[in-house]
Amino acid sequence: MIDFRSRVRGCLLGGAIGDALGAPVEFRSLADIRARCGDAGVRGYLPYEGRFGAVTDDTQMTLFTVEGLIRAGVRTDRGIGFTTAVLRGAYDRWLDTQTLPGPPRQPDGVLAAQPWLYARRAPGTTCLTALTSARKGAATDGPAANDSKGCGTVMRSAPFGLLPGRDPGYVFDLAATAAGYTHGHVTGQLAAGAFAVLVDGLRRGQDLPTALAGARRVLVGHAGHEETTAALDAAVRAARERPVAAETVESLGGGWIAEEALAIAVYAALVHPAPDQVTDALALAVTHSGDSDSTGAICGNILGAWHGEDALPPELLFEVEGRGVLGELADDFVWEFTDARRRLHGEHGPHTRWTTRYPGA
Incomplete structure (x- = not known):
C-alpha cells in the first residue's frame, strides 16, 4: 500500500513538475533556451502565467482522467461495469474549465469546484474541437472525426497505467479508447495505450527497460502500431548509441505528435x-525546440511511477501549481482502487460523502 501510494503520487506530481518546467520554453528554439538557461538546459522554473511552477492543459486533463476513473469505480456499485464512457463526461467537465470564467454555482464534482483550473493554458485545438463537436451532437460511438495524432492523447493517459490488478492488454485498450474521444488517428490512440502499459509496468515495480519491453509486446499486437513502435525503438537506440544531448532529443522529433512525445520522454x-537524476532527465526532456511541456509531463509521469514520490526534487515540487489538489486526487485514487474503498462506499453501504465528492453518474 505504501509503495503503491508513493508511485501514484510520484506519477501525478512528477508529471505536473515536468509540465511546469517545460511550459515557459514551449515554442522557443533550442538556441534561445540555451542562451537563457545555459548548456545544462531548463533545471528550474521560469516565469509563466504570472508565477513560477504554473502547469498547462497537460496536468489539467490528467487530473480529469483521474477523477473520471474514480467516478467509474463508484459507478460499479450500481452494477455497471467499469467503463471508459465515464471519461467522456470527465473531459466534458474539463471543457467547461476552458470556456467558463470560474466554477458554476453547483459544480459537478471536486475538480469542477477548483478556481485555479479555469485557466486556459494553451489547450490543444484538437481536444477543444472534438469535445465541443460532441457537445453539439456529433456522433460519440467511435473515435473523433479527425485525423489527428497530436500528443494530447499521451500526456493525459498515465492514470490508466496506475489502475491496480488489471491485465496490461485491458489497460492498453482503456487508454486507447479514451484517446479516441478526441483524436481520430490510430497512432495517437496506440501511443496512449503503449504509454499506459509502460506506466503499469513501472507501477508493478519493473525497471524502465523491462516495462518498455512489455509495452512494446502489447503494442505490436495492434494494427497500425508501426509509427509508435518505430519511435520507441528509435528512443532505445538513441539512448544506447547517441550522445546525451538536446540534439539527440531533437533527432527524435518535436514532440508535437503522440509517438514523438512518448519517444522523447522515454529517451x-x-x-x-x-x-x-530526476532533474537531469526532466531538464533533457524539456530542453528542445518543440512541445516541451508535454514531453516534460510524460517524462515526469514515467520517473514518478518508477521511483516514487520521494525521488521528486523538492526545489521543484514545493511550488508546482495545484500540488495540494494533485496530492488529494492521488490519495483518493489509491483509496478507490484498494480495499479502502469498502470503508467509503458500496451497493449496500457504507454511505459516506465520498459519493458526493465523486458522483457515479
Whole structure:
C-alpha cells in the first residue's frame, strides 16, 4: 500500500513538475533556451502565467482522467461495469474549465469546484474541437472525426497505467479508447495505450527497460502500431548509441505528435535512470525546440511511477501549481482502487460523502 501510494503520487506530481518546467520554453528554439538557461538546459522554473511552477492543459486533463476513473469505480456499485464512457463526461467537465470564467454555482464534482483550473493554458485545438463537436451532437460511438495524432492523447493517459490488478492488454485498450474521444488517428490512440502499459509496468515495480519491453509486446499486437513502435525503438537506440544531448532529443522529433512525445520522454528517462537524476532527465526532456511541456509531463509521469514520490526534487515540487489538489486526487485514487474503498462506499453501504465528492453518474 505504501509503495503503491508513493508511485501514484510520484506519477501525478512528477508529471505536473515536468509540465511546469517545460511550459515557459514551449515554442522557443533550442538556441534561445540555451542562451537563457545555459548548456545544462531548463533545471528550474521560469516565469509563466504570472508565477513560477504554473502547469498547462497537460496536468489539467490528467487530473480529469483521474477523477473520471474514480467516478467509474463508484459507478460499479450500481452494477455497471467499469467503463471508459465515464471519461467522456470527465473531459466534458474539463471543457467547461476552458470556456467558463470560474466554477458554476453547483459544480459537478471536486475538480469542477477548483478556481485555479479555469485557466486556459494553451489547450490543444484538437481536444477543444472534438469535445465541443460532441457537445453539439456529433456522433460519440467511435473515435473523433479527425485525423489527428497530436500528443494530447499521451500526456493525459498515465492514470490508466496506475489502475491496480488489471491485465496490461485491458489497460492498453482503456487508454486507447479514451484517446479516441478526441483524436481520430490510430497512432495517437496506440501511443496512449503503449504509454499506459509502460506506466503499469513501472507501477508493478519493473525497471524502465523491462516495462518498455512489455509495452512494446502489447503494442505490436495492434494494427497500425508501426509509427509508435518505430519511435520507441528509435528512443532505445538513441539512448544506447547517441550522445546525451538536446540534439539527440531533437533527432527524435518535436514532440508535437503522440509517438514523438512518448519517444522523447522515454529517451530522457533511459539516459538518466537513477532516482537522484530526476532533474537531469526532466531538464533533457524539456530542453528542445518543440512541445516541451508535454514531453516534460510524460517524462515526469514515467520517473514518478518508477521511483516514487520521494525521488521528486523538492526545489521543484514545493511550488508546482495545484500540488495540494494533485496530492488529494492521488490519495483518493489509491483509496478507490484498494480495499479502502469498502470503508467509503458500496451497493449496500457504507454511505459516506465520498459519493458526493465523486458522483457515479
